[in-house]
Amino acid sequence: MRTVTRRGVLCRTCGLAVYRQMTSDTLLTGWWGLFSFFVTPFVVLGNAFGARAALHRLPEPYGAVRPPLHPGRRVLRRAPAMLILTPIALVALAIPTLVVVGLFSGGGEGSVALSAGDCVRNEADWPEQQLRKVDCGSPLAEYRVLEEASCGPRDYLLRAEYTIGAPGRPGFCVTPL
Structure with a gap:
């Protein structure tokens, strides 16, 4: 398990790009450890509320030597998020489906x-x-x-x-x- 922090002078667009890339990396590789498996959801949620709020305080890009980074797709539309959210969604849908099937089946003979x-x-x-x-x-x-x-x-x-x-x-x- 490791924690990565990126520091630097960033505009809002570059900060958003770095945030999205690091969150995607966490969703893809953050689960590979016994302790990490349980900590990763809290890290992602903490970043979603803490780091995301800090992005709004960053200035808009202006007068830079290099063009701003392209933020890319939203985190939930990237492949690592789909890899994690698909099984969670399937389990979340399976539970009510089993309850409904059990109600309509009448409990069997x-x-x-x-x-x-x-x-x-x-x-x-x-x-x-x-x-x-x-x-x-x-x-x-x-x-x-x-x-x-x-x-x-x-x-x-x-x-x-x-x-x-x-x-x-x-x-x-x-x-x-």
């Missing part, structure tokens, strides 16, 4: 709330439970849901996800039809 007397079919092999509620007259019905107090030694206890409801609600089991 395994999260259906059952009550005593319902008939179900297990789409997995026991002890795994992937229960689907079916009509009791259907040939697909394999088990009937009972309250836990009525469960026998050959019955299967249901996981909590199938007994969604009020606190204190009794657990359930299923018995073969």
